[in-house]
Amino acid sequence: MASTTENVQPSAGFRPTTGFYVGVTALFGAVFGMLVGNAQDAPLIGLIAGAAIMAALAFGLVASGQERISRWGMIVLGAIVGYFVADVAGAIMGALSGWFFGWLIFWLAKGRYRAHLVPYLTPGQVLWHYTFRVICGAIFVFLITPILVVMPLSFNAENFFTFTPEMLQLKPEGYSLKHYNDFFTNSDWQAALKNSLLIAPAATMLAVGFGTLAAIGLSQPTVPFRRAIMAILISPMIVPLIISAAGMYFFYSRIGLQGTYLGVVLAHAALGIPFVIITVTATLVGFDRSLTRAAANLGANPVTTFFTVQMPLILPGVISGGLFAFITSFDEVVVVLFVGSAGQKTLPWQMFIGLREQISPTILAVATLLVAISILLLATVELLRRRSERLRGMSPG
DSSP states (O other): OHHHHHHHOGGGGOOOOHHHHHHHHHHHHHHHHHHHHHHTTOHHHHHHHHHHHHHHHHHHHHHHTOHHHHHHHHHHHHHHHHHHHHHHHHHHHHHHHHHHHHHHHHHHHTTGGGTTSOTTOOHHHHHHHHHHHHHHHHHHHHHHHHHHHHHHHTTBSSSOSSOOHHHHTTOGGGBOSHHHHHHHHOHHHHHHHHHHHHHHHHHHHHHHHHHHHHHHHHTSTTOTTHHHHHHHHTHHHHSOHHHHHHHHHHHHHHHTOTTSHHHHHHHHHHHHHHHHHHHHHHHHTTOOTHHHHHHHHTTOOHHHHIIIIIHHHHHHHHHHHHHHHHHHHHHOOHHHHHHOOGGGOOHHHHHHHHHHTSOOTHHHHHHHHHHHHHHHHHHHHHHHHHHHHHHTTSSOO
């Protein structure tokens, strides 16, 4: 029993040295101070001040032995300092920073960072364990920050692409829904939305139909040149879009599909087929083929076997591929610029025009709506993936 407790909570008998938690806290403080100082055109001063202040706080707070009071004090101190620097927004950021550093100091000082690690790890292994997670977190923040910036800007009361003083101070007059109102009332934006809603579903249905059949056919071991055929079918995903768009333009111009609704649908279907093939092929990897043989032995024809036995099991993969194909078609702009005309102007095309010809903040509102739709679709894909794993017995119910 004692051994079990020690493995679960190794921090109970492990206490880092003062130099360790003070030094690591100072390092985090230096990075934070450099970011704050950079906003004030004094990054070096911010770096030095941040390291010194956080090192002193780490030493003093741990020496006091009052963790709860110390952590609340950090939150209050951060909020007060932030308020004097940038009003209400600064107070919120300061409180969050105070919470983080209060948690970090005692997390390090009490040895809690080893609580969920096996006790025999060396210091170097523990360092790499958390360094790897910090690197992954930094990459995630780098990728997600542009999205997080666009969302609040879409509520800007002014026709600017930057935060106004009123927005930074969280004043109600700095925010407005006028850009969303412009999107839903402007005839150009509504026409573009209508075209996207006409093109994307049609392209998705074609991509799902052809992609599913191709994946099922290529999953058969008797098909010759399977690898070559697979490479050709997924090439639209690999080849740069500008090359695919140029090729489609010259091909469509010779067969009379240039600038037509059908041409855009076929082009987007070609771009969506690789996503369907990959997701359905991945679903078919765990498919038990003895089920189809059993259905055939019981007298079911191939069509009946497909719709009653095979399709229900691979349906999550089919729907996932369809969602990816829909997102690809709905967000695509390069190909439609080449093969479409003014009559097929889609939502991304209208956004491109808004950036190139007239700087319209309505783009921010549209981008926020597209991000919200993408998040919902990706969440649906994840739920379907988990359902598929449960159906194939790869994860507990």
